Amino acid sequence: MTCIADANVLFSLLVEGHVAHEVARGWWDEQPDGAVGTCLLTRLAVLRLLTNRVAMNGTPVTPTEALGAWGRLGNDPRSVHVEAEPAIHESRFISLVSGRESTPNLWTDAWLAALAMSLDYEITTFDRGFKSFRGLRLRLLSMADK
Template sequence: MTFLLDVNVLIALIDPGHVAHDDAHHWFASTGRNAWATCPITENGVVRIVGNPKYPNFPGSPALVMEIVGKLRSLPGHCFWPDDVSLVGSGNVASAKILTSAQVTDTYLLALAKVHGGQLATFDRKLSTAAVTQGNSALHLITAK
């Protein structure tokens, strides 16, 4: 099983001050490290959030954050999934079940994981799987201690 790491999981892995840093590292060491993925949306999300000077543990410019993401990608077990799924016209997505714009990215990442035969790894307990056909099977909730 390959796990697509969502933005919060990636940030928790690279930011020692993140509230879920230890949980992310524990999960990654025990479960995720053998087969894990990123995609343009998750990588760009990390760069956008962590590269913002208002981010609490701002390490520097977006260029520096891109280097950090690049180092993370060089770890064993990583694969890169291109954004090769569309919510529009997808047989895996019931568009009528996307109720708010806030659900779009999560639904997309869940659909991407499903299409690639993996699971979306997240801390987000409120993520709705309703819009993706058999979405529950493509979701992996990481336990926080």
């Protein structure tokens, strides 16, 4: 089964000192080749976090180093880049945000959920907020998975 990994999983995987690194690494190590989807949205989020002083506990990496880390992840045989969303993505995205209250991550989470649903993929994340998207196949990682 192919999943789309949320940025919080990929960021935790790439940052060895991150509190969730062991959980993300354990999940990653179980994945077969071609099983983990990434997309432009997750790529940009991870690059932003890697170069953010707060997210990196005062030691952000340079943009060049961030691109290198993403390149290593993208070149791993387990990783598959999802180039374009299916035609039904837009209508699913609209249906996932319509009628909701605005939250800080609504737009990006709904976009990612719609992409996964359109491809019949699962989302792998630490973010429990994805549970609100009815019909989304979800794998919630947790610190209890250590």
